[in-house]
Amino acid sequence: MTTAIEVNCATGEVTERELTAAEIEQRVVDAAAAATRKAEEDAAAEAKAAAKASAQAKLAALGLSAAEIAAL
């Protein structure tokens, strides 16, 4: 059971209710969107790390020391 907790600030009443069908459906849509977004972010981070490693390797091949590469 997935619930929502609501505080009515006018009355002070706190109620816990099950999500409506529309809210559950929206959560499914949100979950899919979040998964897609995370996959895109992970792919971008991976590509950036790979590019950095490639650049460092090329600099090392040019004769730069690890300390010199780190100083850039």
Add this chain to the structure above:
Amino acid sequence: MANTFVQIGSTVTVGSGGAATIDFTSIPSTYTDLLVKLSTRTNGTGGNLRFTLAGITSGVYSEKALYGAGSGSAASFSNTSQAFAATVYTDNTNHTASTFASSELYIPNYAGSTNKSFSTDSVVESNAVGVLAVMGAGLMANTSAVSSISIFPISPDNFVQYTTASLYGIKNS
């Protein structure tokens, strides 16, 4: 300078069944600013929480945040045209068991007729990797008075038991 700090409604403590969302509704317009204090943990791996103001779920939220993870350089992110704000972070299953993140959400001039700005800060606790401090700020490009606030994890995550949320009203006179 704020000279009142009054709790509105009561503190929500999530029960053993968890919760998908915490909503404060029918917020009175009698204060100047609003402050939400959160102690949160979720049962998933989503890093941030989401919140919406005044029931607005269209793409009117923009935000920027700075964060540091305990080692390495600080970093930042920004988002525009979102259907929610997402600068509040939370503990989740990646963090030490039974640890909770501490966060605040501040909304100045919430009852006025201008677009609504907000600021947030979060500290994610853990006795391992994953500690995080996040400072955020953003704007809801909508002039509606903030009569409700919804705070929820990234679906399909839920808040776990003992998560708490408290709303305070602040007056400047």
